[in-house]
Amino acid sequence: MPTVKLLVNGSERRAETAAGESLLSLLRNRLGLTGTKYGCGEGECGACTVLINGKPLRSCMAPAEFGAGKKIVTIEGLAGGGKLHPVQQAFLEEDAFQCAYCTSGMIMSAAALLAATPNPTEDEIISHMNGNICRCGTYPRIMAAIRRAAQGGKKS
Amino acid sequence: MRKIDISEAEQHAVEPLHHVFEVNRREIFKLLGAGLVVGFTTRSLPAQESGRAQGQRIPADLESWLHIAGDGKVTVFTGKVEMGQNIRTSLTQHVAEELRAPVSSITLVMGDTDLVPFDMGTFGSRSTPQMGPQLRHAAATAREMLVEMAAQRWHADRGKLTAQNGAVTDPQTGQSISYGELTAGQKLVKMIGGNPELASPKEWKIAGTSLHKVDGRAFVTGAHQYTSDISRPGMLFAKVLRPSSFNAALASFAANGADKLPGVTLVHDGDFIGAAAPDTETAEKALSLVKTQWNAPHQTSEAELFDYLRKNPVTDAGGFGGRAGQESGSVETAMVSSAKTLAQTYTVAYIQHAPLEPRAAVAEWDNGKLTVWTGTQRPFAVKDQLAEAFHLAPEKVRVIVPDTGSAYGGKHTGECAVEAARLARAAGKPVKLEWTREEEFTWAYFRPAGVIDAKGATAADGTLVAWEFHNYNSGPAAIETPYNVANKRIAFHPAKNPPLRQGSYRGLAATANFFARESFMDELAHQAGMDPLAFRLKNIADPRLRAAFETAAQKFGWGKQQPSPDRGFGIAGGFEKGGYVATAAEVAIDKSGQVKIVRVAEAFDCGAVVNPDGLRNQISGSIVQGIGGALFEAIHFQNGQVLNPHFGNYRVPRFRDLPRIEVELIDRKDVTPMGAGETPLLALAPAVAGAIFSATGMRLRSLPLAPGPLTLKKQNQS
Numbered sequence: 001m002p003t004v005k006l007l008v009n010g011s012e013r014r015a016e017t018a019a020g021e022s023l024l025s026l027l028r029n030r031l032g033l034t035g036t037k038y039g040c041g042e043g044e045c046g047a048c049t050v051l052i053n054g055k056p057l058r059s060c061m062a063p064a065e066f067g068a069g070k071k072i073v074t075i076e077g078l079a080g081g082g083k084l085h086p087v088q089q090a091f092l093e094e095d096a097f098q099c100a101y102c103t104s105g106m107i108m109s110a111a112a113l114l115a116a117t118p119n120p121t122e123d124e125i126i127s128h129m130n131g132n133i134c135r136c137g138t139y140p141r142i143m144a145a146i147r148r149a150a151q152g153g154k155k156s
Numbered sequence: 157m158r159k160i161d162i163s164e165a166e167q168h169a170v171e172p173l174h175h176v177f178e179v180n181r182r183e184i185f186k187l188l189g190a191g192l193v194v195g196f197t198t199r200s201l202p203a204q205e206s207g208r209a210q211g212q213r214i215p216a217d218l219e220s221w222l223h224i225a226g227d228g229k230v231t232v233f234t235g236k237v238e239m240g241q242n243i244r245t246s247l248t249q250h251v252a253e254e255l256r257a258p259v260s261s262i263t264l265v266m267g268d269t270d271l272v273p274f275d276m277g278t279f280g281s282r283s284t285p286q287m288g289p290q291l292r293h294a295a296a297t298a299r300e301m302l303v304e305m306a307a308q309r310w311h312a313d314r315g316k317l318t319a320q321n322g323a324v325t326d327p328q329t330g331q332s333i334s335y336g337e338l339t340a341g342q343k344l345v346k347m348i349g350g351n352p353e354l355a356s357p358k359e360w361k362i363a364g365t366s367l368h369k370v371d372g373r374a375f376v377t378g379a380h381q382y383t384s385d386i387s388r389p390g391m392l393f394a395k396v397l398r399p400s401s402f403n404a405a406l407a408s409f410a411a412n413g414a415d416k417l418p419g420v421t422l423v424h425d426g427d428f429i430g431a432a433a434p435d436t437e438t439a440e441k442a443l444s445l446v447k448t449q450w451n452a453p454h455q456t457s458e459a460e461l462f463d464y465l466r467k468n469p470v471t472d473a474g475g476f477g478g479r480a481g482q483e484s485g486s487v488e489t490a491m492v493s494s495a496k497t498l499a500q501t502y503t504v505a506y507i508q509h510a511p512l513e514p515r516a517a518v519a520e521w522d523n524g525k526l527t528v529w530t531g532t533q534r535p536f537a538v539k540d541q542l543a544e545a546f547h548l549a550p551e552k553v554r555v556i557v558p559d560t561g562s563a564y565g566g567k568h569t570g571e572c573a574v575e576a577a578r579l580a581r582a583a584g585k586p587v588k589l590e591w592t593r594e595e596e597f598t599w600a601y602f603r604p605a606g607v608i609d610a611k612g613a614t615a616a617d618g619t620l621v622a623w624e625f626h627n628y629n630s631g632p633a634a635i636e637t638p639y640n641v642a643n644k645r646i647a648f649h650p651a652k653n654p655p656l657r658q659g660s661y662r663g664l665a666a667t668a669n670f671f672a673r674e675s676f677m678d679e680l681a682h683q684a685g686m687d688p689l690a691f692r693l694k695n696i697a698d699p700r701l702r703a704a705f706e707t708a709a710q711k712f713g714w715g716k717q718q719p720s721p722d723r724g725f726g727i728a729g730g731f732e733k734g735g736y737v738a739t740a741a742e743v744a745i746d747k748s749g750q751v752k753i754v755r756v757a758e759a760f761d762c763g764a765v766v767n768p769d770g771l772r773n774q775i776s777g778s779i780v781q782g783i784g785g786a787l788f789e790a791i792h793f794q795n796g797q798v799l800n801p802h803f804g805n806y807r808v809p810r811f812r813d814l815p816r817i818e819v820e821l822i823d824r825k826d827v828t829p830m831g832a833g834e835t836p837l838l839a840l841a842p843a844v845a846g847a848i849f850s851a852t853g854m855r856l857r858s859l860p861l862a863p864g865p866l867t868l869k870k871q872n873q874s
Binding site: 018019020021025028029032033034035036037038039040041042044045047074075076078079084088089091092093095097098099100101102103104107125126127129130131132133134135136137138139140141142143 | 379380510513808810
């Protein structure tokens with residue numbers, strides 16, 4: 001089995017992988033980082049979104065080796081110094097979830113959006129987030145949470 | 157008049173089973189430490205049973221219970237499960253309210269069959285009206301016991317003591333003692349029964365207020381473990397080989413070396429073939445080697461669906477057949493003598509729940525006892541399914557339901573649990589099985605498709621005088637009309653061997669019946685030359701339904717804007733599961749015929765509101781989910797195959813489909829709270845159909861209404 005070396009959430013990690021294994025499987029099943037979710041395995045729902053060198057990536061579509069040598073951030077590594085990331089905090093404030101299975105992917109996608117576009121327009125939020133599915137239909141709250149995070153935690 | 161008497165439970169195809177709750181008093185205290193236990197059963201208990209029992213067993217029909225420990229921690233046990241409907245939070249509010257204890261001191265243990273009392277399942281919007289009062293009653297009883305204990309300790313008049321914030325206080329002396337101190341070292345059990353009488357919602361302080369999801373932090377940090385996140389020592393990963401089509405039988409099987417792969421356990425048992433291995437890829441590789449042949453019958457395809465459903469009724473009296481009718485007056489006489497008559501047919505497609513967390517299970521055998529973690533709405537039914545599959549005594553099976561990645565009625569069954577358990581037994585190690593999205597789309601069950609024939613007549617003044625309504629296959633939920641009509645005939649006709657495996661879906665057939673009924677009301681209004689809202693209000697008797705329509709209309713600004721070829725307005729409503737809903741929708745239609753719902757206003761009344769913000773979340777979410785079934789969701793299938801088992805070809809609502817949503821809660825403090833997870837979804841589709849008609853003059857009578865662009869008439873394209 002090939003071994004892949006990754007930098008995940010600030011720590012160097014090594015894991016053996018099977019042929020054809022996805023980065024999602026490596027994170028979840030080899031490294032125990034189960035906050036990143038499987039939703040479709042086809043890049044259609046966004047539940048598996050992680051940040052690779054700051055950019056959002058559907059980890060179900062990437063082979064495990066793709067992560068080698070890159071800086072990976074998962075939902076578990078988003079908070080820093082005991083403080084939630086502003087997007088995480090905003091999701092709490094807005095109750096921007098129901099079953100919350102999509103939440104990790106939503107937060108990672110939103111964090112990537114705000115890192116690149118700190119004050120996005122409504123259309124920019126929609127077009128950036130459109131690849132993330134919430135079957136409970138909490139999109140209006142997720143939009144409100146993203147606006148809140150963009151405005152330093154204040155309700156828009 | 158004969159009533160439609162198919163109960164909610166029957167529609168969910170629930171087999172009621174009796175369980176003996178085996179935890180006795182000593183075991184409870186072993187489990188949770190000393191303290192106070194209050195149990196609740198709906199049966200009335202004799203007086204001697206309801207006192208402080210010494211060594212008695214917990215009654216078998218116990219429905220919920222709570223424990224207060226020496227450190228003040230409150231643990232509540234209920235068979236309900238959390239799957240996004242936020243019942244963990246709202247039930248916590250109920251307990252906090254009556255116990256007068258901080259929300260943070262209360263933990264709910266849910267859906268663990270070894271720890272919680274039997275529960276039929278979490279469906280049918282029953283948690284709030286049933287479990288809510290039970291827990292309130294148990295909490296209120298515990299509070300009174302605690303006050304009594306403090307009174308005895310202080311030799312004080314209990315009437316002068318107050319309970320607040322997890323402590324009993326004597327306002328005269330200022331002394332205070334926490335619940336934990338009162339119960340520390342004690343082993344007290346009290347069983348209560350009957351119908352609880354509780355404080356009016358008007359006096360609520362914690363219930364009735366908005367409270368964030370109690371464990372929200374675990375979800376935004378990724379810490380919460382859904383079933384698929386659970387890991388056990390030595391656990392293997394599994395895959396199942398699916399048949400070539402629905403109803404296919406295995407004709408031949410050859411392992412072809414799959415069982416020789418290192419670390420692989422291959423199981424071939426009847427028609428079941430699966431593999432467990434140290435990783436999913438190896439399990440997949442093993443199954444790719446297996447050679448199989450399947451025999452499949454020819455099966456009804458989508459093109460023949462509605463014809464099939466109408467022409468193949470169940471004829472025996474079992475199941476739903478033969479007793480699903482309601483009749484009063486004479487429809488025939490009224491039709492003949494009426495000013496205007498109309499007949500129309502409506503259809504609804506098969507759709508999938510598509511919960512974002514596909515079915516998953518982790519199974520582990522230990523000394524003949526099977527433990528399975530799985531996301532299901534019916535943990536005790538899955539326990540029975542496992543006991544049956546493996547010929548086990550009930551106490552040899554434990555099902556644990558972690559808070560689940562949604563269900564919407566789609567997770568009543570335990571096939572994934574059975575599959576994981578079968579492989580775990582063969583492997584002698586814990587096994588995790590996660591269904592793929594394609595498996596979830598194909599091998600879970602579907603919301604029934606249906607055909608609905610409606611006939612009606614109005615008098616010259618717009619009074620509804622005749623109503624005939626036949627639902628083929630989709631179901632009897634909300635099949636009755638909430639409008640006044642003297643002459644009516646309403647019947648449900650279940651179909652024999654429907655082409656797809658069908659089952660419960662959020663709201664059951666109420667979505668189909670609302671769609672047909674409200675669309676037909678729109679058509680009758682048009683024929684009578686009346687405004688759709690005015691026609692409904694003229695024929696409504698129930699003041700709560702009237703209030704819902706008027707509230708939604710006002711919020712929406714009904715009648716203020718005239719429809720145009722690119723902009724239309726519709727309204728619909730009704731009553732179901734104790735909730736009254738009215739929904740107004742505005743659609744925009746572009747030159748290419750694309751339909752977008754741009755604005756929705758909904759009024760909802762489910763009695764006294766327990767958590768206003770949580771309720772708004774449910775209502776808004778229902779509307780968003782309803783967009784899919786209204787506009788574009790449909791399962792395509794041919795000869796036993798699902799043709800679109802992916803999010804890439806089964807379209808679900810996304811950010812881009814979002815309308816502006818306005819929700820108006822009608823908070824009836826004088827009415828017992830009812831559930832809200834289903835009814836808010838029901839009126840969207842007919843409101844949208846009405847809006848499309850008002851813009852284009854096109855009557856769309858099939859759900860989904862607009863899976864692609866509409867074919868517009870010439871004048872709309874100019």
